[in-house]
Amino acid sequence: MLRNRLRTFGIAACLMAIAFVGTACRQDMHDNPKYKPYRDGSIRELPEGVVARGSLALNPPAPFIQKGQAPATAASPAPAAADAGAGATAASTSVPIPAGEDGFPFKITKEIVERGQNRYNITCLPCHGQLGDGNGMIVMRGFRKASSYHQDRLVKAPTSYFYDVITNGFGAMSNYADQLSPEDRWKVIAYIRVLQTSQHANATDLTEVDRKKLDEAEHKEKTKEGSHSSGGHSN
Amino acid sequence: MPQLFHRSTNTLARLSIVLGILLAGGVLLILLQANRTPYVTQAFVPREQPVQFSHKHHVGDDGIDCRYCHTSVESTATAGMPATKTCMNCHSQLFSNSQYLEIVRESWRSGQPIKWTKVHDLPDFVYFNHSIHVNKGVGCSSCHGRVDLMPLMWNVNTLQMEWCLECHRNPEKFIRPKSKITEMEWPPSDKDKDSKDYPNGWNQAVDGPRLVKEYNVQPVTVLTSCSTCHR
Numbered sequence: 001m002l003r004n005r006l007r008t009f010g011i012a013a014c015l016m017a018i019a020f021v022g023t024a025c026r027q028d029m030h031d032n033p034k035y036k037p038y039r040d041g042s043i044r045e046l047p048e049g050v051v052a053r054g055s056l057a058l059n060p061p062a063p064f065i066q067k068g069q070a071p072a073t074a075a076s077p078a079p080a081a082a083d084a085g086a087g088a089t090a091a092s093t094s095v096p097i098p099a100g101e102d103g104f105p106f107k108i109t110k111e112i113v114e115r116g117q118n119r120y121n122i123t124c125l126p127c128h129g130q131l132g133d134g135n136g137m138i139v140m141r142g143f144r145k146a147s148s149y150h151q152d153r154l155v156k157a158p159t160s161y162f163y164d165v166i167t168n169g170f171g172a173m174s175n176y177a178d179q180l181s182p183e184d185r186w187k188v189i190a191y192i193r194v195l196q197t198s199q200h201a202n203a204t205d206l207t208e209v210d211r212k213k214l215d216e217a218e219h220k221e222k223t224k225e226g227s228h229s230s231g232g233h234s235n
Numbered sequence: 236m237p238q239l240f241h242r243s244t245n246t247l248a249r250l251s252i253v254l255g256i257l258l259a260g261g262v263l264l265i266l267l268q269a270n271r272t273p274y275v276t277q278a279f280v281p282r283e284q285p286v287q288f289s290h291k292h293h294v295g296d297d298g299i300d301c302r303y304c305h306t307s308v309e310s311t312a313t314a315g316m317p318a319t320k321t322c323m324n325c326h327s328q329l330f331s332n333s334q335y336l337e338i339v340r341e342s343w344r345s346g347q348p349i350k351w352t353k354v355h356d357l358p359d360f361v362y363f364n365h366s367i368h369v370n371k372g373v374g375c376s377s378c379h380g381r382v383d384l385m386p387l388m389w390n391v392n393t394l395q396m397e398w399c400l401e402c403h404r405n406p407e408k409f410i411r412p413k414s415k416i417t418e419m420e421w422p423p424s425d426k427d428k429d430s431k432d433y434p435n436g437w438n439q440a441v442d443g444p445r446l447v448k449e450y451n452v453q454p455v456t457v458l459t460s461c462s463t464c465h466r
Binding site: 029030031032034036037038040041042043045121122123125126137138141142143144172174178179 | 316
């Protein structure tokens with residue numbers, strides 16, 4: 001009697017174990033039949049006429065125009081086009097670029113410059129290099145030499161020119177509209193201005209403490225580099 | 236109480252009951268451990284990809300920041316796979332005749348995205364958001380390992396719940412300064428100092444809890460609540 005019961009129990013246990021092992025192999029819960037980003041290993045192609053959420057924000061006309069400023073006359077896609085050549089096509093599609101305070105749509109603060117530096121180091125540094133002299137790693141690998149920000153043409157170029165190039169590309173540089181939000185583009189430009197200033201500064205512009213540090217550093221490394229050209233520029 | 240064992244039951248037979256239980260327990264243990272091995276989790280198994288993309292080259296040799304390609308890692312749930320255009324930013328000129336990149340160029344011509352093989356594939360019943368981790372000081376290499384040393388991509392962790400909980404229970408053991416998120420080598424060597432974040436050198440035991448506080452990381456009760464990840 002007991003034996004029989006034990007046997008039944010044993011068979012049941014075996015069946016349950018088999019069922020358990022069998023079901024454990026199913027991945028229905030792991031792979032729900034639902035849409036998730038990159039479900040098939042890539043971006044889904046958009047049907048015609050569909051605009052991805054948020055993508056309009058990549059090139060918005062609105063948020064960066066200062067109040068009371070007529071977008072059409074704002075600053076200058078014009079010199080950009082003259083400078084660039086590639087800018088000609090750009091001007092037609094590019095957004096009106098504001099000539100906000102100091103050439104930027106917002107007031108430049110330390111945080112903004114730091115964010116600009118952060119984004120610059122991610123997005124621009126591979127080609128333009130840490131100093132902005134156009135000697136980044138990708139250039140060293142054989143890419144066409146990137147522009148140095150310290151050449152006269154770019155030192156004099158308005159901020160809107162840089163915005164235009166980031167947004168629409170220039171020469172071998174493709175556009176970075178997808179990789180930099182409009183806000184970040186302006187912040188990167190702010191940092192480019194910092195780089196330009198850094199390479200065109202006079203030692204006399206420094207504070208007493210910093211100049212002492214500079215002297216010490218120069219003492220230590222008594223070689224090369226004396227390219228301090230004209231002092232400052234409009235920033 | 237009726238007699239439990241048959242008259243003929245000897246020591247060996249009784250022992251076999253104990254052994255049977257031990258054996259069953261052993262098998263269960265082996266199964267549970269097997270579930271954690273690379274055989275099941277596929278850890279350290281390089282995945283075949285349509286293009287032999289090497290993180291070792293792009294991150295290790297070229298020093299390109301993770302976020303150059305994975306642009307949305309700081310702002311959305313997914314880190315973001317780069318569009319083919321991102322590849323072409325450089326490869327319009329570099330290796331532009333390479334047979335390896337024909338698939339990239341074909342994708343560029345046709346507009347059909349490249350279909351990559353997912354390496355870190357969490358179950359669909361798990362909610363995971365990259366941005367919150369990155370913005371609270373969990374670095375890329377903490378989960379993805381040293382991708383700068385991986386010619387082809389593999390996962391170094393099991394991606395199982397116990398692994399998630401390891402950090403959710405003790406975030407202070409893994410947190411790092413936000414400025415060092417994409418740093419591959421972490422923790423830094425003893426000599427490494429950062430004037431801003433850790434002027435006296437990095438000490439996880441001291442700096443970890445400090446950052447947990449500074450970044451307002453949720454208390455462990457919240458981090459380990461079921462609905463934090465299963466929602």
